[in-house]
Amino acid sequence: MEYIALATGFILILIGLFGALTNRNILRMIVSFTVADTGVNLVIIAVGYMRGRAAPIIDAAVAAADTVARVIDPVPQALVLTAIVIGVGVTALMLAYAYKLYEKKHTLDISKFTELKW
């Protein structure tokens, strides 16, 4: 099952990359970045999964004494927790900038913003 999740994550990263490079509308580019972000998180969690083991929480299913044999790797989950929250922060920043760009020129087409081109 982890191979399926890994493959899905990799394909989502490729789809997000493709969308970010070929779309012209700024909002569509931001949506593609969000999809690629989700793909990266899926890959990281899929790497930490081990077959036949339970989630890293000690309760009635997993007693405190034999956690080493019954529990999957908790470190990727801690990393992805941080990554998801920062991902939404970056998306909010991108949206604020997109709105300011729209206010300046009343268009969301990125090929119209040519001040930095030589």
Next chain:
Amino acid sequence: MVSRFFVFLLIAGVGAIFAALLAGYVPDHELNLTARYYAENTVRDTGAANIVAAIVVTYRGLDTLGEVTVLFLTAAIVGLVLAGSQHQGTHRREVPVSGELLVTGARLLVPLILLLGVYVFVNGHLTPGGGFQGGAILASAILLLLLADPVREFSHRLISAIESTSGLIFVGIGGLGILYAGGFLDNRILPLGTLGELFSAGAIPVIYSFIGLKVGAEFSSMLVDLSETEEP
């Protein structure tokens, strides 16, 4: 725009790298050294039942401090960038009155959603949950208020007061950890208690509560800033 041919070349190249990674992937059968240490010693060191919460708050608490800082910067920059395009106070726009179902439903649901958010971050050390999830649920309650009544004035001062106080108390508890226990953000300043109780795991519920309040206040301030922008 980048021409299509180069885009396909790039996608094919990156796709070949990913395919090589997928073909050579061998899943583990035993926990590696770091995970084994965390699985064995979490209950003894911190007393928390949720190993991921113990890692995020105590073992790698400095990363959480960095993440909270990044969120604070994000909320501040969104407020700064959108400051020039906000309502001038008395400017009321004409919006149609929200439907009866939405208004009454919001009045009923908002306290329940707030209660769920508080439950999620107070019980972060026992069940799946924690500060970030609870904060997001709190922000969705504010979002429901915004949707039911779009011209309502939200007090920016209250939201930023909650956010700054929570952040200050979070760093203060970390500093107390230096004075009274092993190091920064050590949770042994409060007694560890028995595994599975609500008042256990030292200072982890307290730290998670303040993280949850801070994250909720930050997401709410981002939403309120975005909803107050004036039409051009």
Next chain:
Amino acid sequence: MSHIFTYMSLLLGAAMIVAGLMSVWAKRSLPIVILSSGLVSLLASIQFLLLAAPDVAMTEAAIGSGLTTFLFFFVLNRVRRGTHHG
């Protein structure tokens, strides 16, 4: 029992890829694009639960599928209103 999980992962993976393609390629309207990205986040949160990561599943469902979609719709609303007036 694990066969069910494998089939569910396969179904979720196929649905995620279709939703991802829709969010990148849908020529018609922006709300469909934004809703497709919300759908990808929702299906990813179910896949996280199947991969034994309940904390991450809750975070992705609350933040990725909820708040991000709303942020997008707020900005889209402002942009649309400006386009109709100006």
